Amino acid sequence: MIFTDRSWVEIDLSAFHHNLKELKRFLSPDCGFMQIVKADAYGHGAYEIANAALEEGAALLGVANYEEGKLLRLQGITAPILILSPSLPSEIDGILDYSLTTSISEPQFARELAKAAASQGITAKVHIKIDTGMHRSGCSPEQFASLYDSVSSLDSLEIEGIFSHFAASEQDRIYSSIQEQAFGEIDLPAEPRFRHIANSSAVVNGFGLGSNLVRLGILSYGIYTHPDQQGKLDIKPVMTFKSTLSLVKEIKQGEGLGYNLTWHSPRDGRYGIIPVGYADGYDYLLGNKALVSTAMGLSPVIGKVSMDMITIDLTDMPGLKAGDELVLLGGDNPETRAENIASLYGGSAYELLCQVGRRARRYYFKEDRLFSSAPLARRDFVPADFSDSKLSSIIEAAVSQRLGSDEIGALVYQEMLARLFFDKDQNIHYRKGFHHTIKLIDGDDPAFFEVQTTLSYRKVLDNDYFIVACAQSEEVLQAYFKRSDVEYRWLMDDNFELTPQRFSISSIKVADIELETAVQQSLDCLEIRCSHPSLNNLVGSEQDFVINTRTYYPRNSHQLSVFITEPTQGVSISLESPDCIQNVECIPIYSGQNKYPAISRRSSRILVETDPQQWIFPMSGVVFAY
Incomplete structure (x- = not known):
């Protein structure tokens, strides 16, 4: 055994x-396929299966x-993704944010989606679903023309496909x-890019192959849905669920075992847990x-299945041990194929x-070589599911584990907080397209340059x-660095009288709205509050x-420093x-x-710039010396 887990799942991507x-042998050259990866790819791992399917x-x-x-997008999958079930209005913003294609069964959802997309x-791409007899989601064939006209009239929606679903293919x-x-x-006034009705079983039985797309699900995972299929194609189970014997014990003839003692030993023997x-x-x-398959053959499960244990008869397998x-x-x-096990209790191989393996680690193999694994329980980490304090604990623990030292990990984490949060656990802000120009002017004042800045x-x-x-x-400047409501900071020489005439805003705009300003002055600082009634409608949105x-x-300073105070993408100073x-x-x-x-350098101007797509961390900056 190569693993030490209590139980684990091996996924054979080969x-x-x-x-x-x-399955592709059944398709014509102009027929493509959609890989079904719902329910974590039927328990196999949606991310890994998606990548393998895209390779095919x-x-x-x-x-x-x-x-x-959304989860696939967060994991880096960029391929088109179709949501097959009806979506909720509350999910529309997320559907658009993550560039997902949704199915349409009725006009009201289409109108709400179109309105959000237009804003x-x-x-937004959509597929209209037609209920041809399964009687779940989708419009009836009689309703289709009306629904199609309604959706096609919405400028912000594109009908990419129409589809249906077989009930018993x-x-x-x-x-x-x-x-x-x-x-x-x-009947369609314009043929969409995709028509699809066939699932895996339909493909093998020759249904729905006149369309230009099929949906491959259960058969691609190596599970037959009908005995007749075994003569038509050779598929291999992709998933193997394994465990180990944790304990071997003896039992006397007539003794019962497990909850409610539903099994009694017919002879003196051995059993394993x-x-x-x-x-x-x-x-x-x-x-x-x-x-259960063992190195010595098949062993029957005896007694009831408990929450955390099952028992098997080892009486005829003396060589097996913990x-x-x-x-x-x-x-x-x-005997251990999913479809055969499910048939023992009238269940479903899908289920x-x-x-x-809800508590089992997934191990992924290709050509008999292990190349990746996924963690226990929930196999995908979605940061949005956690509070900020919980995320902080997770990050610190992850840094410590990666560095192999709790002490060094804590130091690195604290340095990271100091860099990003300025020692204060507040929200991180991000900037893009940062352009800061500073022009020194040789004016009449013998001690000071006039300065014009544009940020x-x-x-x-x-x-x-x-x-x-x-x-x-x-000291005062550092205090302003820790305030999240301060957008621009300037340090004035302490020998210079700080007045509104010495530091002023000539123009300030957000979303091309000229803001109103109000000056408040104290002994060692000057604050200019910038606001406008229209900003209230823009809060929470990205603006210029x-x-x-x-x-x-x-x-006589002979140097001028410019600092980046927030994570910034693309910097020009x-x-x-x-x-x-x-x-x-x-x-x-x-x-x-x-x-x-x-x-x-060009004439009297010196420019420092990064690629527009590159990110720069806080407390970076430029020192100009002259």
């Missing part, structure tokens, strides 16, 4: 690739709901033919029915696959106001900021100096994706 190739040429991925599609200036050829005919008679139960997805109804590996589902023995960037507007601040000491200031800077300044040197101090930004 078998999955084999099964897809077998899958045109789309099919999920049951918005959350499943974002995007076009694995066994009822007559009813499947009726459904196929009804779907084929749907397996640390798997119905909480692990091993169905309760398999008690006294199922067989620690030996067992196969509960899948593997090479036909069995989806529920098996522009894009970020989420958090409040209906913000502060532009000028401080006359480093432009801040223009006029101020002064000491001639420039200094334009008068003729009286010679030999300006530029010292960038950057952390992030690029520690060495490009530096260019």
Whole structure:
């Protein structure tokens, strides 16, 4: 045994690739396929299966709901994803945010989706579902023309496909033919990109192949849905559920075993305990029915299935001992195939696959080589499910584990907090397209340069106001760095009288709205509150900021520093100096994706810039020395 888990699931991706190739034999060259990965790809792992299917040429991925599609997007899947079940109005924003395609069964949802898409200036793709006889979701064939006209009239929606679903394609050829005919008679003014009705069983039985797309599900995972299919294609189980013997004991003739003593030993013998139960997805109804595959053959499950344990008869297997590996589902023995195990209690192989191994780690193999694994229980981490405090604990623990030291991990984590939060656990803000230009002007004042600055960037507007601040000491300036409502900070020389005439805003805009300003002055700082009634409607949305200031800077300082205070994507900082300044040197101090930004000079202007897509961390900056 190569694993030490109490139980685990092995996923053979080579078998999955084999099964897809077998199924694709039934398709014409112009017919593509959608891989169904709903319910975590029937328990196999949606992310890994999706990638394998895309390698085989899958045109789309099919999920049951918005959350499943969102999770694939968060894991980096960029392929088209269709939500097969009806979506909820509350999910529309997420559907658009994650570029998911949704199914349409009635006009009201289509109108709400179109309205949301129009407000974002995007076009949402949809597939209209037609109920040809399964009587679940979808419009009736008689309602289709009206629904199609309604959806096609909405400019922000694109009808990418129409589809239906067979009710019994694995066994009822007559009813499947009726459904196929009804779907084929749907008349369209314009043919959409996709038509699809066939599932895996329909493909093998020759139904729905006149469309240009099929949906491959259960058969691709190596599970037959009807005995007749075994003569038509050779598919291999992709999932194998395994465990070990945790304890071996003896039992006397006539003694009962397990809850309610439903099994009594017919002779003196031995039995083994397996640390798997119905909480692990091993169905309760398999008690006294199922067989477990061991190195010495098949052993019957005896007694009821408990929450965390099952027992098997080892009387005729004297060589088995605690620690030996067992196969509960899948593997090479036909008796442990999912469809055969499910038949023992009148269950469904679909259900069995989806529920098996709830507490088991998944191990992924390709060509008999282990190449990845997925963690216990919930196999996908979705940060949005956790509070900020819980996420902080998770991050610190992850850093410590990665570095192999709690002490070093804590130090690194605290440094990260100091860098991103300025030692205060507040929300992180992000900027994009940061452009800061500073122009020094040789004016009449012999001690100070006049300064004109322009700062522009894009970020989420958090409040209906913000502060532009000028401080006359480093201590006061640092306090402003810790305030989330301050957008711009300037340090004034402490020998210079700080007045509204010495530091002022010449123009300030958000979303091209000129803001109103109110100045509040104290002994060592000057705050300018920037606001406008219209900002209240923009709070929470990403907007363009432009801040223009006029101020002064000491001639004898010989250096000017610009700092990045928030994680920023794309940074451009420039200094334009008068003729009286010679030999300006530029010292960038950057952390992030690029520690060495490009530096260019033209006449009296020096420019420091990164690629527009590169992120720069806080407390990066540039020192101009002259």
